[in-house]
Amino acid sequence: MKKTDKFVVRLIAYFLLISAALFVLKPQLLEQQAHFEVLLAGNFIMACITALSYHLNIKGMHAENNHAFVRLVYASTFSKLFLCLIGITIYVLLTKDHISKLSIFILLGFYLVYTVVETISLYALGKKKN
Numbered sequence: 207m208k209k210t211d212k213f214v215v216r217l218i219a220y221f222l223l224i225s226a227a228l229f230v231l232k233p234q235l236l237e238q239q240a241h242f243e244v245l246l247a248g249n250f251i252m253a254c255i256t257a258l259s260y261h262l263n264i265k266g267m268h269a270e271n272n273h274a275f276v277r278l279v280y281a282s283t284f285s286k287l288f289l290c291l292i293g294i295t296i297y298v299l300l301t302k303d304h305i306s307k308l309s310i311f312i313l314l315g316f317y318l319v320y321t322v323v324e325t326i327s328l329y330a331l332g333k334k335k336n
Contacts, residue, residue, distance in 0.1 A: 213260055213327040220323055221253040224316065240308045244297055248313045251293060256320040259286045263328050290317050 228235070228245055235242055259282040266278030294313060298305055 213324075214257075216323055216327060217253055217256060217260075217320075220319065221249060224249050224319070235308075238306075238308050239304075240306050240312065241297075241301065241304075244306075244309050245312055248293065249316055252290070252313075252316045252320045255286050255289050256324050259283070260324050260327065263324070264331070267328075267332065286317075286321070290314075 225246065228242070228249065232242055235245070262278050262282035262285070266275040266282070269275045269278065290313075294310060297309070297313075
């Protein structure tokens with residue numbers, strides 16, 4: 207199995223695991239006024255953004271030019287960060303009166319989890335390449 211295939215399997219596994227945890231914890235989340243639908247959408251969007259980011263990093267690893275590598279790694283990092291910030295901004299603007307801080311912190315937790323998954327996969331790929 208290729209390393210990219212392992213990443214896709216790992217990404218899908220984490221997506222399903224987080225989604226299952228959200229469904230199990232749904233009563234507690236709703237009790238704390240967290241926005242369940244926003245959390246489900248955020249989980250899906252973070253998985254998609256992570257796949258895009260991973261693709262950009264892989265493309266950068268195979269670039270002949272060192273400058274291209276650095277550009278693609280920066281593009282990957284900034285695109286992931288800015289897309290997350292845009293998503294949270296849209297959430298805040300749409301729910302001005304009923305913003306759930308818990309939802310925002312959980313969404314940031316998703317960012318952290320998916321970033322760790324991506325970094326571990328890229329580290330293993332880079333270690334094998336060298």
